[in-house]
Amino acid sequence: MISISAMYGERYASEMCTAVALSVSELPDSLIEEAGLEKRIHDRGGEKEVRFYWRASPTVLPVWWNGRLQIVRWGNRDRSERKIPATGWTWHESVKDGKWSALEAEPVVIPATYGFTDGVWYRVKQGMRGLIVLDRTEKPVVFMLCEPSTRYYRVMTRAEWMPVLVGEVI
């Protein structure tokens, strides 16, 4: 029997992009305050950025959705939602195969300045592609869209899967 996570393509977190960083200048102050992101602010070379780690609690990501930047729950790590895959990532292939259609998933962009996979921070031009579904309380949950790594990305990060980036290939 195939579990719902396997069907949607769960992988070990270490193989995936497990964090994104977004420059503080990209986030409105009100959003930082509202979402309680102050503790996630880091200084990198004199510039402040907010880091969104898969391991952080609550697990959230920034998302452009419904025309505005929002902080949204990232995946179903705590398995609190029974109908939503217990993962934070999904495959491009699964989406093409229509496996997400029952959940009425919507494509979104996850804005990012840097991505993080297996200890390597790499620059991202615009962001990554994601999918949003609504949980049973109608709150949005985002999943990062992934595809098989290019050879370059695989050597750089040792990961077999890479996020689908907006307007670029690493």
Place this chain on the structure above:
Amino acid sequence: MVGHLDADCFYVSAERVRHPDLVGKAVGVLGNNGACVIAKSYEMKAKGVKTGTPIWDAKVLCPDGVYVKRDFYWYEVLSRKMLDIVGSFFSPLEYYSIDEFFFRAIPINHGQTLAQAATAVRDHIRDVAGLPITIGIARTRTLAKLFSDTAKPFGAVAVTDRNHERELLARLPVTEISGIAGRRAARLAPYGIRTCLDLADADGKLVRQLLTKTGYELWLELNGRPVTPIRPARSPHKVLARGGSLMGNVDDPKLLWAWCVRHVERLIEELHYHNVRTDSLSVALAWKNGESTGGLCRLPCPSDRFDELLDAARVALRRAYLPDATATHMHVIAPELRRARGFQMSLFDPPNPKDKAVAAVKTAVNEKFGRFKIRSGTTLHLPAVYRDPANDFDICDVRGKVCF
């Protein structure tokens, strides 16, 4: 006086031009395979990351470092821009490498010193191209390069006084001279030659004996006697080659052949650009066990045609091939070039207008729609190589550099 311009951590600076958020951060540019740091910012260098450090070591040394994929096409754009700017001030100008130029240094305004001219040009390049550079001016190329290297980053020095020159040379170990590394330095050490000044003051005959003609020429230059002129154009290539890493281990002969065909196609582009043909073709292979092999195939008459060079490459590869071994690097080399006027045609090979026309169409389509848009079907065995547009342009595709 000779000027030497060297861009400060050029690849990183070039990335910062288009991504200003990288300024002030520890940045590493990764090479063709994504495995090694080929350029690092001063912030990353301070953490112990060196050129050539593998990414898996670099991420430990510098966990907050940001890694960027190389883009030689973009680096050439900025390099040419920098060249144009420097060319508007100084002539003759030598395009030594993508980030290093030599030029005849003169004051650019009346009453200006050379140090002021160097500072003005350095600041102008930063303002116009966004690139930090260092300029050194001295009596010879070797001295200018030495002084610009020691003035980094963002320096501008003119050493015109002999006493000042000697004072600086006394501070520099002899290994700072480009061309004198460990083995040559070890040959000098028993004679008490440890600094650049020691070498400059040594007996010329002894230097020639220890370091041959090349070392003797460096000695002359250290003493202010110019040996190598500024070369505004590079001398014609005697050999052309294309190749490099096979992006992993290759033991499948089909894949080896696909790589070979890719390099033949790239080599033919160069033959056409330089308007030369080759008398023979060789294939050099490096194997995982450390062995290197080569195969050569002579052509009946000089050629730059795909069909003829492909046949030659097949023979050369077969000669270089080791069954059951794993290859890591390959180069396809045109070792005997013939200039346009010196082609000796064969009596038995009639002109082939059809193949010529096909080659012309291929070139025209690729020029118009992008490199490798039309390519040999054999290269379909390398989907990962062609999927990534960054592989279309390598550092060796930056033409006109004097260094290689």
